[in-house]
Amino acid sequence: MLLGVTGGIAAYKSAELVRRLRDAGAQVRVVMTAGATKFVTPLTFQAVSGHRVYGPDIFISESDDGMDHIHLARWADAVVVAPASANFIARLSMGMADDLLASICLATTATVAAAPAMNKEMWSAAATMDNVAKLRARGVHIVGPDAGDQACGEQGLGRMREVNRLVEDIARLFGADGALAGKRVLITAGPTREPIDPVRFISNRSSGKMGVAMAIAAAAEGADVTVVSGPLRVTVPPYIANVAVETAEQMWQAVAERLGETDIFIAAAAVADFRADSVATDKVAKADLGGALKLVPTTDILAAVCKAKPRPFVIGFAAETRDIESRGKEKLDRKGADVMIANPVGQAGTGFDADDNQATMLWHGGRKEFPRARKDELAKQLMSVISERYHAAKNSA
Numbered sequence: 361m362l363l364g365v366t367g368g369i370a371a372y373k374s375a376e377l378v379r380r381l382r383d384a385g386a387q388v389r390v391v392m393t394a395g396a397t398k399f400v401t402p403l404t405f406q407a408v409s410g411h412r413v414y415g416p417d418i419f420i421s422e423s424d425d426g427m428d429h430i431h432l433a434r435w436a437d438a439v440v441v442a443p444a445s446a447n448f449i450a451r452l453s454m455g456m457a458d459d460l461l462a463s464i465c466l467a468t469t470a471t472v473a474a475a476p477a478m479n480k481e482m483w484s485a486a487a488t489m490d491n492v493a494k495l496r497a498r499g500v501h502i503v504g505p506d507a508g509d510q511a512c513g514e515q516g517l518g519r520m521r522e523v524n525r526l527v528e529d530i531a532r533l534f535g536a537d538g539a540l541a542g543k544r545v546l547i548t549a550g551p552t553r554e555p556i557d558p559v560r561f562i563s564n565r566s567s568g569k570m571g572v573a574m575a576i577a578a579a580a581e582g583a584d585v586t587v588v589s590g591p592l593r594v595t596v597p598p599y600i601a602n603v604a605v606e607t608a609e610q611m612w613q614a615v616a617e618r619l620g621e622t623d624i625f626i627a628a629a630a631v632a633d634f635r636a637d638s639v640a641t642d643k644v645a646k647a648d649l650g651g652a653l654k655l656v657p658t659t660d661i662l663a664a665v666c667k668a669k670p671r672p673f674v675i676g677f678a679a680e681t682r683d684i685e686s687r688g689k690e691k692l693d694r695k696g697a698d699v700m701i702a703n704p705v706g707q708a709g710t711g712f713d714a715d716d717n718q719a720t721m722l723w724h725g726g727r728k729e730f731p732r733a734r735k736d737e738l739a740k741q742l743m744s745v746i747s748e749r750y751h752a753a754k755n756s757a
């Protein structure tokens with residue numbers, strides 16, 4: 361995503377916006393206008409984006425052919441200008457190419473969105489309204505502005521859209537024509553915790569990274585996503601609904617309540633297989649623990665969803681330490697899922713609690729290998745094939 365920052369007090373909020381967009385799985389490159397650099401230094405954006413920052417001068421180019429504006433315009437899947445000043449909106453509406461950001465906006469075929477931020481009189485001025493109407497008619501998405509206190513001491517319409525809401529809007533905008541637009545995806549993620557007494561519980565090493573990465577990838581394909589999660593060690597972006605639970609039973613309840621409105625169910629949680637038969641109200645003394653602890657199986661949520669009527673399209677994960685593919689295939693059949701994603705765990709660097717993963721996707725009559733990659737990258741590749749399988753199943757039904 362290419363983020364254009366123009367001159368306005370709200371420019372300081374855009375550093376946080378870069379962070380949130382990266383959390384949501386975007387790669388972000390920042391281009392600043394001359395005005396923007398009066399409010400925030402390029403170094404701030406370099407640090408938060410992890411990339412060099414481009415300034416206003418179109419004639420200073422990093423690339424050998426001197427055409428940064430064309431390379432960046434082609435590189436971007438989306439261009440977001442936030443904050444968009446009155447001056448930049450005017451330049452954009454006139455199709456000016458007098459600095460790098462304006463030239464990129466003119467040269468790109470990607471979707472362009474702008475989040476205006478200015479004094480309320482400047483926003484409501486006839487000239488600005490005309491410019492905004494022209495941009496809208498050309499397909500530029502205008503996000504905001506919001507009403508509220510302004511830096512100039514006034515109250516009214518002109519504040520830049522609040523960062524969390526902006527991320528939500530951007531995610532929706534750019535997923536609107538995705539392969540899963542309008543579909544509802546329900547994902548379980550993270551471990552569950554099964555209490556033994558007020559201080560002890562049974563759990564596992566799952567961090568929830570893979571489940572949340574799948575949720576972000578599904579949202580990027582345009583889906584309306586809900587994550588039902590046990591205690592996570594990663595954050596769920598604000599545009600994804602999150603139902604926090606603790607035990608397998610609570611997870612099952614939360615899933616069961618939403619099944620009627622789910623198109624695709626993805627079981628990425630590492631659900632504890634057993635729970636204590638009864639939970640002690642007082643701490644059990646160490647000496648009594650061995651005798652007192654009777655374990656009973658938890659509900660197999662994946663298998664239960666596969667038996668539900670009506671039943672969504674169902675994807676399971678099979679985390680294995682050996683015979684990965686044959687065990688994955690066995691689980692596909694035994695649980696009755698449509699797709700099973702078998703992945704190795706117990707090796708350094710991949711699987712549980714790691715940043716990387718690799719997988720073999722299995723379905724009836726097919727398979728596909730996914731080599732080791734970062735979980736967010738792998739999740740995108742997996743979601744794209746899941747979406748293909750889902751549409752193939754719908755078409756053959």
Ligand code: CTP
Nearest residue numbers: 627628629631658659660661662676677678679
């Ligand atoms: N799963 C679930 N509910 C459970 C246990 C597992 O929904 N109580 C789901 C997981 O989210 C995963 C899939 O089932 O998508 C496979 O989990 P796994 O633990 O590998 O399966 P088990 O049935 O527990 O098999 P194993 O005999 O290997 O423990």
